[in-house]
Amino acid sequence: MAHIELKDVCKRYGDVTAVAQLSLRVEPGEFLALLGPSGCGKTTTLQMLAGFVEPSSGEIAIGARPMRGVPPHRRNIGVMFQSYALFPHLSVFDNVAFGLKMRRMAAADIAARVGRALDLVRLAGMEQRYPRELSGGQQQRVALARAIVIEPSVLLLDEPLSNLDASLREHMRFEIREIQRRVGITTVFVTHDQGEAMAVADRMAVMSQGRIRQLGTASQIYESPADVFVAAFIGQANLLRGRAARRGDGAAELALADGTAVAVRRAGPAWREGPATLALRPEDLRLAGERQPGLNQLPATVTRVNYLGSTLNIGLRAGEQDLTVLAPRDACRPAEGDRVYACWPDTAGTLLMEDA
Amino acid sequence: MIPAAARRWLGAFTFLACLCAVAPVLVIVIESFTSANYVAFPPPGLSVKWYLETIKRPEFVDSMIVSLAVALGTSAASTALGTLTAIALVRHSFRGRRMLQSLFAMPLSLPGLIFGLALLQFITLRNLPVNGWAILVAHVVITMPFAIRFVSVALLGVSPSLELAARSLGASPWRAFRLVTLPLIRPGIVASLVFAFILSFDEVAASLFVSTPTAMTLPVRIYVYIDQNYDPLITAISSVLVFAAAAALAVIEKTVGMGRLFGLK
Numbered sequence: 001m002a003h004i005e006l007k008d009v010c011k012r013y014g015d016v017t018a019v020a021q022l023s024l025r026v027e028p029g030e031f032l033a034l035l036g037p038s039g040c041g042k043t044t045t046l047q048m049l050a051g052f053v054e055p056s057s058g059e060i061a062i063g064a065r066p067m068r069g070v071p072p073h074r075r076n077i078g079v080m081f082q083s084y085a086l087f088p089h090l091s092v093f094d095n096v097a098f099g100l101k102m103r104r105m106a107a108a109d110i111a112a113r114v115g116r117a118l119d120l121v122r123l124a125g126m127e128q129r130y131p132r133e134l135s136g137g138q139q140q141r142v143a144l145a146r147a148i149v150i151e152p153s154v155l156l157l158d159e160p161l162s163n164l165d166a167s168l169r170e171h172m173r174f175e176i177r178e179i180q181r182r183v184g185i186t187t188v189f190v191t192h193d194q195g196e197a198m199a200v201a202d203r204m205a206v207m208s209q210g211r212i213r214q215l216g217t218a219s220q221i222y223e224s225p226a227d228v229f230v231a232a233f234i235g236q237a238n239l240l241r242g243r244a245a246r247r248g249d250g251a252a253e254l255a256l257a258d259g260t261a262v263a264v265r266r267a268g269p270a271w272r273e274g275p276a277t278l279a280l281r282p283e284d285l286r287l288a289g290e291r292q293p294g295l296n297q298l299p300a301t302v303t304r305v306n307y308l309g310s311t312l313n314i315g316l317r318a319g320e321q322d323l324t325v326l327a328p329r330d331a332c333r334p335a336e337g338d339r340v341y342a343c344w345p346d347t348a349g350t351l352l353m354e355d356a
Numbered sequence: 357m358i359p360a361a362a363r364r365w366l367g368a369f370t371f372l373a374c375l376c377a378v379a380p381v382l383v384i385v386i387e388s389f390t391s392a393n394y395v396a397f398p399p400p401g402l403s404v405k406w407y408l409e410t411i412k413r414p415e416f417v418d419s420m421i422v423s424l425a426v427a428l429g430t431s432a433a434s435t436a437l438g439t440l441t442a443i444a445l446v447r448h449s450f451r452g453r454r455m456l457q458s459l460f461a462m463p464l465s466l467p468g469l470i471f472g473l474a475l476l477q478f479i480t481l482r483n484l485p486v487n488g489w490a491i492l493v494a495h496v497v498i499t500m501p502f503a504i505r506f507v508s509v510a511l512l513g514v515s516p517s518l519e520l521a522a523r524s525l526g527a528s529p530w531r532a533f534r535l536v537t538l539p540l541i542r543p544g545i546v547a548s549l550v551f552a553f554i555l556s557f558d559e560v561a562a563s564l565f566v567s568t569p570t571a572m573t574l575p576v577r578i579y580v581y582i583d584q585n586y587d588p589l590i591t592a593i594s595s596v597l598v599f600a601a602a603a604a605l606a607v608i609e610k611t612v613g614m615g616r617l618f619g620l621k
Contacts, residue, residue, distance in 0.1 A: 052520055072523040073532075085521035089539050098535075102526035150525060 001028035002063030002153035009058030033201035078147030099150035231279035282326035430556035438503025468561025510544025
């Protein structure tokens with residue numbers, strides 16, 4: 001098992017900076033997701049790890065071995081492509097055996113290892129099929145088998161699930177995670193789907209504009225987003241803008257545009273007085289028919305109610321502010337146009353400084 | 357859905373078009389098997405004596421050899437250069453790529469006569485010898501746009517990520533190309549080989565200018581011959597050209613399929 005180390009890695013294309021000063025360490029055996037919207041630099045980062053793209057500056061090391069100038073075929077990496085990139089003119093067996101043949105392994109060893117890899121992805125018996133004769137999910141398993149059969153030091157996955165339909169995607173993400181755990185291989189997984197990243201990764205790096213905005217476990221990032229971008233990108237967030245000030249008891253207070261002041265007890269160590277945004281998750285909010293003592297609250301009007309099965313998604317308008325509330329389905333169901341109070345305890349939400 | 361009446365007209369039109377294309381050639385081929393000493397259709401009797409006569413004429417045999425050698429050389433050189441060019445034009449982005457694409461297609465719109473004249477001037481002004489190599493150069497220039505086109509179309513159908521996948525699995529750039537891309541663009545390469553061969557074998561206009569009495573392609577030899585004579589010998593030699601082209605097309609049909617070659621299927 002190898003670790004991956006990126007140090008001040010930059011990639012520029014002419015005037016465009018795709019990746020800026022990226023530093024990151026992936027631990028041996030870890031499953032790390034690079035998550036971000038398209039154009040955030042996550043795919044470029046993966047291509048630099050694979051060696052398809054050379055960094056403009058900075059250092060990349062895989063298992064303590066510096067990668068500068070090392071071409072892809074000497075890196076011992078497994079890559080799974082968004083399009084699977086199976087060789088259409090080769091059978092399943094020959095696709096999986098390709099990397100072993102490149103390593104000039106004996107035919108008997110190749111057959112044994114291909115057999116084991118196909119067992120692992122539950123495709124035994126499919127050796128003589130051709131990629132075009134396989135379903136999307138099967139093609140994806142062949143691609144995974146082909147990438148791991150060479151026992152690479154790291155596995156790189158480039159949006160491997162985005163070509164599958166929703167139910168299969170859900171199934172395959174756990175299958176990939178399960179196989180990765182069994183093989184114990186250091187894995188970097190690129191995706192734009194936050195649900196996918198949260199479901200499979202040990203840690204995730206949220207990227208935007210070529211930089212890592214936050215690195216941490218799913219719960220760290222969801223519950224304490226580092227900035228407004230992360231709060232809005234990971235899950236849904238109600239963003240209340242205002243000015244933060246210190247209260248008499250040391251807690252923070254956010255004065256909203258309309259003059260309402262809300263208390264924030266979980267301000268975090270980085271907070272200071274000045275323009276700030278309070279990020280509240282939809283499930284942090286509760287609806288009440290009348291004022292609730294001891295809670296922050298905003299008077300609001302119900303603009304929509306969507307029944308989602310296990311939950312209700314309720315839209316509110318409080319002055320100039322749109323709010324989204326996720327309520328359990330057994331809560332009393334408000335009607336459109338109802339006057340309510342959106343309430344939350346001062347321990348909920350994260351106070352984010354504007355310029356962070 | 358095409359209405360039945362229109363379909364009948366369409367069928368008749370297609371039949372007429374094919375007839376106009378094939379019938380004159382068929383007439384020549386039938387005439388070549390004549391037993392008479394003059395060109396006549398239908399021939400009064402059948403024989404292969406004019407084919408035997410062809411073999412006895414050294415200038416035609418020599419021209420046949422020149423044509424074959426030039427066509428084979430053109431086929432190989434044009435396809436090799438065309439493949440390299442196509443890879444650069446399809447797989448790499450660089451300044452002036454679009455301009456180069458147009459430049460490489462230009463010989464298609466250049467009349468062969470004018471190109472032949474220009475090439476002859478170029479060669480003589482530099483005191484270079486006019487021989488079989490000059491014909492080969494002319495034919496490579498004329499056929500390269502086709503080679504580039506056929507291989508480009510094939511390359512466009514092969515995802516670049518396949519080669520990256522092969523690289524990640526341990527294949528050097530050359531092995532990745534040879535084991536993955538090359539087998540997948542083989543139809544385009546076969547098409548290019550065969551088409552360059554046919555085009556070169558049948559080319560007259562440019563070859564007229566750079567042929568010499570000692571190095572003259574068969575079509576030019578025919579052209580020069582019928583300027584002075586008109587007998588069944590010429591129909592026999594012309595038929596040989598037809599058979600060669602037909603054989604080449606049969607190779608394409610067997611290996612690639614004509615429809616796929618022109619993107620019909």
